[in-house]
Amino acid sequence: MSQVRRIVNTSFETLLPVVGVIVALIIGAFMLLALGANPITAYGALIEGAFGSQYSFMQTLVKATPLLLVGLGVCIAFRGGVINIGGEGQIIVGGLGATAIALALPNLPGVLLLPLALIAGIISGAIWGGIPGVLKARLGVNEILTTIMMNAIAQQLSNFLLRGPMIDPKEVLAKTYLPQSAQVPEQAWLMRLLPPTLLHLGTILAVVLAIGVFVFLWRTIIGYRIRAVGLNPSAAKYAGINVPTYQALALVLGGAFAGLAGAVEVLGVSHRMLDGVSGGYGFSGIVTALFGKLHPLGSIPASVLFGSLLVGADKMQRAVQVPASLIQVLLGLVVIFVVSSDIWVRRRASKRQTNG
Amino acid sequence: MAHGSKLMALNSQRMSILLPTGQPRIESMRMINITKRFPGVLANDKVNFDVKAGEIHALLGENGAGKSTLMRQLGGLYRPDGGEIHLDGKPVQFKSPADSIQRGIGMIHQHFMLVPTLTVAENVALGLPSSRGLQLDLDKVSQKIEKLAQRYGLKIHPDAYVWQLSVGEQQRVEIMKALYRGAALLALDEPTAVLTPQEVDDLFKVLRGMAADGHALIFISHKLHEIIDISHRVTVMRDSKVVATHPTAGSTKTQLAREMVGREVILQYDKTPYKPGAAMLRIEDLVVMGDRGQKAVHDVSLIVREGEIFGIAGVSGNGQRELAEALTGLRPVQTGRVVVAGQELTHAKPAQRIAAGQSAIPEERMREGVVKEFSVSENLILQDHGHEPYSRNIFLNFDAIAKESKRLIDEFRVKTPSAETPIKNLSGGNIQKVIMAREINRKPRVLICAQPTRGVDIGASEYIHQRLLEQRSAGTATLLISEDLDELLALSDRIAVMFDGKIMSIIDRDKATVERLGLLMAGVKA
Ligand SMILES: Nc1ncnc2c1ncn2[C@@H]1O[C@H](COP(=O)(O)OP(=O)(O)O)[C@@H](O)[C@H]1O
Ligand SMILES: [Mg+2]
Numbered sequence A: 001m002s003q004v005r006r007i008v009n010t011s012f013e014t015l016l017p018v019v020g021v022i023v024a025l026i027i028g029a030f031m032l033l034a035l036g037a038n039p040i041t042a043y044g045a046l047i048e049g050a051f052g053s054q055y056s057f058m059q060t061l062v063k064a065t066p067l068l069l070v071g072l073g074v075c076i077a078f079r080g081g082v083i084n085i086g087g088e089g090q091i092i093v094g095g096l097g098a099t100a101i102a103l104a105l106p107n108l109p110g111v112l113l114l115p116l117a118l119i120a121g122i123i124s125g126a127i128w129g130g131i132p133g134v135l136k137a138r139l140g141v142n143e144i145l146t147t148i149m150m151n152a153i154a155q156q157l158s159n160f161l162l163r164g165p166m167i168d169p170k171e172v173l174a175k176t177y178l179p180q181s182a183q184v185p186e187q188a189w190l191m192r193l194l195p196p197t198l199l200h201l202g203t204i205l206a207v208v209l210a211i212g213v214f215v216f217l218w219r220t221i222i223g224y225r226i227r228a229v230g231l232n233p234s235a236a237k238y239a240g241i242n243v244p245t246y247q248a249l250a251l252v253l254g255g256a257f258a259g260l261a262g263a264v265e266v267l268g269v270s271h272r273m274l275d276g277v278s279g280g281y282g283f284s285g286i287v288t289a290l291f292g293k294l295h296p297l298g299s300i301p302a303s304v305l306f307g308s309l310l311v312g313a314d315k316m317q318r319a320v321q322v323p324a325s326l327i328q329v330l331l332g333l334v335v336i337f338v339v340s341s342d343i344w345v346r347r348r349a350s351k352r353q354t355n356g
Numbered sequence B: 001m002a003h004g005s006k007l008m009a010l011n012s013q014r015m016s017i018l019l020p021t022g023q024p025r026i027e028s029m030r031m032i033n034i035t036k037r038f039p040g041v042l043a044n045d046k047v048n049f050d051v052k053a054g055e056i057h058a059l060l061g062e063n064g065a066g067k068s069t070l071m072r073q074l075g076g077l078y079r080p081d082g083g084e085i086h087l088d089g090k091p092v093q094f095k096s097p098a099d100s101i102q103r104g105i106g107m108i109h110q111h112f113m114l115v116p117t118l119t120v121a122e123n124v125a126l127g128l129p130s131s132r133g134l135q136l137d138l139d140k141v142s143q144k145i146e147k148l149a150q151r152y153g154l155k156i157h158p159d160a161y162v163w164q165l166s167v168g169e170q171q172r173v174e175i176m177k178a179l180y181r182g183a184a185l186l187a188l189d190e191p192t193a194v195l196t197p198q199e200v201d202d203l204f205k206v207l208r209g210m211a212a213d214g215h216a217l218i219f220i221s222h223k224l225h226e227i228i229d230i231s232h233r234v235t236v237m238r239d240s241k242v243v244a245t246h247p248t249a250g251s252t253k254t255q256l257a258r259e260m261v262g263r264e265v266i267l268q269y270d271k272t273p274y275k276p277g278a279a280m281l282r283i284e285d286l287v288v289m290g291d292r293g294q295k296a297v298h299d300v301s302l303i304v305r306e307g308e309i310f311g312i313a314g315v316s317g318n319g320q321r322e323l324a325e326a327l328t329g330l331r332p333v334q335t336g337r338v339v340v341a342g343q344e345l346t347h348a349k350p351a352q353r354i355a356a357g358q359s360a361i362p363e364e365r366m367r368e369g370v371v372k373e374f375s376v377s378e379n380l381i382l383q384d385h386g387h388e389p390y391s392r393n394i395f396l397n398f399d400a401i402a403k404e405s406k407r408l409i410d411e412f413r414v415k416t417p418s419a420e421t422p423i424k425n426l427s428g429g430n431i432q433k434v435i436m437a438r439e440i441n442r443k444p445r446v447l448i449c450a451q452p453t454r455g456v457d458i459g460a461s462e463y464i465h466q467r468l469l470e471q472r473s474a475g476t477a478t479l480l481i482s483e484d485l486d487e488l489l490a491l492s493d494r495i496a497v498m499f500d501g502k503i504m505s506i507i508d509r510d511k512a513t514v515e516r517l518g519l520l521m522a523g524v525k526a
Helices: A002-034 A039-051 A054-079 A087-104 A110-139 A143-163 A169-174 A201-219 A221-231 A233-238 A243-270 A281-291 A299-320 A325-355 B002-011 B067-074 B097-102 B120-125 B138-152 B167-180 B197-212 B224-230 B253-261 B320-327 B350-355 B365-369 B376-380 B398-411 B428-441 B458-474 B485-491 B514-521
Strands: B028-038 B041-052 B056-061 B082-087 B090-092 B105-108 B185-188 B216-221 B233-238 B241-247 B279-289 B295-305 B308-313 B335-340 B358-361 B446-450 B477-481 B494-499 B502-508
Touching (some): A002 A325, A054 A087, A054 A221, A054 A243, A054 A281, A087 A110, A087 A143, A087 A243, A087 A281, A221 A233, A281 A325, B028 B067, B041 B067, B041 B082, B041 B241, B056 B067, B056 B197, B067 B216, B120 B138, B138 B197, B167 B197, B197 B216, B197 B224, B197 B514, B224 B253, B233 B253, B279 B320, B279 B477, B308 B458, B308 B485, B308 B514, B320 B446, B320 B477, B365 B428, B376 B428, B398 B428, B428 B458, B494 B514, B502 B514
Parallel strands (some): B185 B216, B446 B477
Antiparallel strands (some): B028 B041, B028 B082, B279 B295, B279 B335, B494 B502
16 A cells, blocks of 8 residues: 555656646646637647757757756756856856867867867856855855856856957958857867758767766765765765865856857857857756756756757747747746645655644 | 633533642543554554553653654644543543643643743743733733742742743743643653753652642653652553553563563673773863854863773753864864874864864764765765775775675664665664764774764664773773763763863762762752
8 A cells, every 4th residue: 555655656756847847838828828829739839840850859959958068067066055047157158268269279170179169168167157166165155146147247258259359350341240259160060960950969978978977976986075065064064075165166067067068059059159159058957957856867858858848939939929938938837836846745745744 | 811711611510629720630531542653654553541640650662662642642733543532531632732731731842832032921821811801911920820830849930031041940931831721631751851860850849749739640751760760650662552551669670671672671781991091082271162152162171091981961052062063173163272192183174083083973963974865875985985995096986885884784783774775764773873883983093972872762772882882992082972871871981071161070980970960960069
């Protein structure tokens, strides 16, 4: 009897995120109705847009890639007990760093230039995450506030660079002044895997890194310490682990992954730094990681799901004439349902304990 | 009082004898076949328990036996899944604590429920209707409190603020609250856990007086000598069942211990002769600040030698926690020195102390001793995961970890389904064994050990004590901080008593008695 109940409870818990998605879609359906659109047509278009053809499915994977990379960083940060809301800014500086290196060394061969550009993105993001990390470790400044502020700073930095020092000279010549950099040399691009689709090497890199993060968190000394610090800082401190250092490290690594996401977007998709390169991935990546239960491998399917929502949204927008930002609302609803149902389950469990 | 008259009306059809407080007596209370389940735990299994007017009935059992659960059903906090409660022969149902209070049942819980910023009288009157309608009648409340206090020998001042009171005084306020609300039956859940021996004596006088007046009393404890001292009858619970009910007269500690644990228990340990070696832990004029900025540890000096267990006695809140935290590097030292094995570690970080050969068993086991969500084996490597054999280069070595975990689990007789089980699923005693295994495995030269058996069942306590004595024979210098005098007397070679942050006196074991320690714990210099 209790065995059965336990199995039901466990499968209920694993199904919960899916239920959260369904409930969010149902609420979304009412919103579509309110906007005067037919929800069935809309959702049909969404699915078609995300999975309807090889091209659209590959497009889903392309969108899933930065989500996964940012999500991996979020996994590390949250496991270390720190909250990284700075994904947006870290993507931006990652993209800027990769672009700057690729443009500065146009004569290097690809085997050198591509890794260098990726590393530049990683280091830029790591610095952007590291500043809040050090502020937290040294002065105890709340990392939620600082990572958000770092987003604003990154945005302004990008505005300045893409309208000034880094602007594409062609834009100046043509007097169009679009805020974007010049195209990076072709040998620095991430290889396209299935032309004419946009699927590129970065997707494979992200999946490999997901496995790497799993190994890192559960098989290495540093990963063990990050998890110990995140779960119980008091016990970690008592055991001689330097808690602030590992919290800062978790933020640095979170930033590094988001920075890499920016570099991958530039080198794999746009081939130049664009104004809107972050595209909300910094926030959607948090949702992805939470949906994957903060497990790096769980983040893989989660990123595909949210990638498909993002890709399908465009198609839905065209089919029923509703703003694509409705998808952002749906994402928000999914988070609210997944997180709150999680809390609800735990409450129910503890309530049952006291009331029998 | 409106409340009291309602109660009287309720009972007026019965011809009842009144208590001196003016309440009708509860001639008998019976709990019949009480069953209570929590998810995955059967906390009470067909429990029968009864108490009569004028009787003190003790409820004895190890932690987790189900005593508090039984009482909470009598107090209306939980509803039984099965069984009945009878008052004076009639079945009753308590739907809420208010219900139970109305019927004349009073509860003193393990955790007090007082408002610190209010006075004693205000706390007593809290939640009761005033005799003057909307206007407060605190003067009348105070008068009545004083009358009751005199009658029962409960030393309290109605106008004192609760935050000014010691734990023992706060407990008296709780008893007063219950009496004031007309309790004819009073259940006390481990009331002595927080008291000094003298305060225990005072409490027992009050309880005896109440019983003589016709109150029915339930006294919960796992301390055998207290049960023998105070109760008329004793019911022993083990694993959620009642294993025995009999008169206390004629019972011995050994017999009660056997009933409680289910096997023979060693109450006296064999100690190897006391052969202290070199000074391993040297504390000089230590001053440590408390959370409220006061001097929590006040010029403490002591030396613990190789092969010695140095006990620190004291009622909780007299600086022991701050002392332990300073010695483990969690709390800054204001002035003074700490030297471990010849190395000055006054301001050292926890990691440096561990490297110097110091192990520690924290008072807050779940907060500082383990990571709840980690498995048993992950918890076993909390300090030592960074070097051989637990890791190689940057990677954890899971083969070695599994092997060592298995050895430690076997050696320390940790009851766990597997080494991979999350430690939060283990009982308190087994969690403490895991911590002991980890700390002793490091072969420490100095062991700081705070409340090692608090909340741990007798079987595990006995084992932990044996291991501490083994360490003593192996030459470890142990600082044992405990509120349990029996434990201190059984293990220590010397005992210091802390009061108000200072060391009152350091006594050799053979000159230490419960009475002498008790006086020192209360701040009385002998
Ligand atoms: N609110 C609760 N929820 C779940 N389990 C509980 C709860 N209260 C007690 N238990 C469990 O019931 C058993 C008996 O506990 P308790 O009555 O507190 O024992 P005792 O007071 O004798 O130490 C223990 O196994 C305990 O873990
Ligand atoms: Mg209890």
